Amino acid sequence: MTAEKQFIPLNIAVLVVSDSRTEADDVSGNLLVERAIDAGHCVIEKKIVPDNIYRIRAAVSSWIAADAINVVLTTGGTGVTGRDGTPEAVEPLLDKTLAGFGEIFRMISYQEIKTSTIQSRAIAGVANATYIFCLPGSSGACRTAWDVLIREQLDYRTRPCNLVQLMPRLREE
Template sequence: MTEAQTFIPLAIAILVISDSRSESDDRSGQALRQGIEIAGHHVIAKTIVPDNIYQIRSAVSNWIADDAVDIVITTGGTGVTGRDGTPEAITPLLDKTLDGFGEVFRMLSYQDIKTSTIQSRAVAGVANGTYIFCLPGSPNACRTAWEHLIKEQLDYRTKPCNLVQLIPRLREH
């Protein structure tokens, strides 16, 4: 493309999944909000729900049914404990998975947390034309995912390709 591309701000919803966090002590959601807003996107909703697959699925389902939401980013519930159920909540909603997201996220995380990265079940995909990214609950994991992986893919100017340019085609059948 020879014409200069301009930044396209996206509408992003954040879901914090935690049995113990509130708005006042939610550092992961705050880290995501800060990165999103600095990048020039809009946080149009932010909610905290407990580690319960049905409450997670309900919140995300409402956002993927809303044409005003382009992206959903969740934080928390991607580990291996009995309460961690984000992948189980989200995967049935996905029309397509972005398998490379989890693979690259774990590769990036290895630099900071070494082999502990195998405990991460970070996933991403598309549901009803909405991108969904499910991140671990630590602020560092959220910053790693946003700064080194998601931010560039949500910037229309990223070459050779990015997820934004595909948004108009996500609902094709």
């Protein structure tokens, strides 16, 4: 008889990238916080920073340097306008990319928003043993990413495999 796997709560940080959002009107960041808590995880910190690659990079860098943070979720700044810079801020920090995340996210999004999904530059990867997911700023995109992709991969009980079971090996060289 096989013992049932127990849920492992992770420590998550949420970064909202926006030139216009505040705590009072942030929908996407709050949605991610609520979803993570509802799934049983701990949200350690949430910040809102302007769409500036150096401010984004500073926030993400501080979290990936902290041993207490297992996952960073960003929302916003993944589009194609001149101010959208989240991928440019985060990619240099990544030790490894999870290319399949962006590909599958856009495939799933296509079912909801059709060809508009090509405007998304959603990415994911690992930096200093911390998983990072960079999501579009819309609440619909955050809902799709969490509900369909991220939630199960951050649940140790997901079979056949999940990202949590790999965490002890992320620091191997």
